[in-house]
Amino acid sequence: ENNQILGGLYGVILGEIFCGESMFSLKDNASKISIVYLAAFLKQSGFRIIDTQFYSEHLKQFGTKKIMKSEYLKLLSRNRNKPKIFPLNISQNILEYFN
Numbered sequence: 715e716n717n718q719i720l721g722g723l724y725g726v727i728l729g730e731i732f733c734g735e736s737m738f739s740l741k742d743n744a745s746k747i748s749i750v751y752l753a754a755f756l757k758q759s760g761f762r763i764i765d766t767q768f769y770s771e772h773l774k775q776f777g778t779k780k781i782m783k784s785e786y787l788k789l790l791s792r793n794r795n796k797p798k799i800f801p802l803n804i805s806q807n808i809l810e811y812f813n
Contacts, residue, residue: 715741718740719740720739720740720741720744721737721738721739721740721741721743721744721745721746721747721748722737722738722744722745722748723735723736723737723738723745723748723749723752724736725765727761727798727800728790728793728794729792729793729794729795729796729797729798730760730761730762730763730793730796730798731761731762731763731764731765731789731790731793732752732756732761732763732764732765733765733767734764734765734766734767737749750808750812751804751808752764753811753812754804754806754808754811754812755800755801755804757811758801758804758805758806758811759798759799759800759801760798761798763789765786766778
């Protein structure tokens with residue numbers, strides 16, 4: 715807004731997994747908008763998992779699932795040597811990624 719960052723997030727990419735590290739908002743809901751755009755970029759590139767680091771009823775509505783530590787370690791192992799390139803742009807209207 716007016717060339718000012720109002721919110722965002724960052725994380726680490728490992729193969730087809732985006733491991734979320736932190737989110738911030740300087741204005742209400744700015745980080746939520748960021749995660750919607752992140753999900754669109756990830757879907758376009760074939761990513762399969764967003765690691766949210768924790769489970770909540772709020773995140774459940776978006777498809778978050780609990781997994782055992784042993785399964786998580788297997789996912790990490792299967793993805794450690796898979797290259798993934800994050801796209802520079804999304805090619806569709808943002809809402810088309812979530813129909």
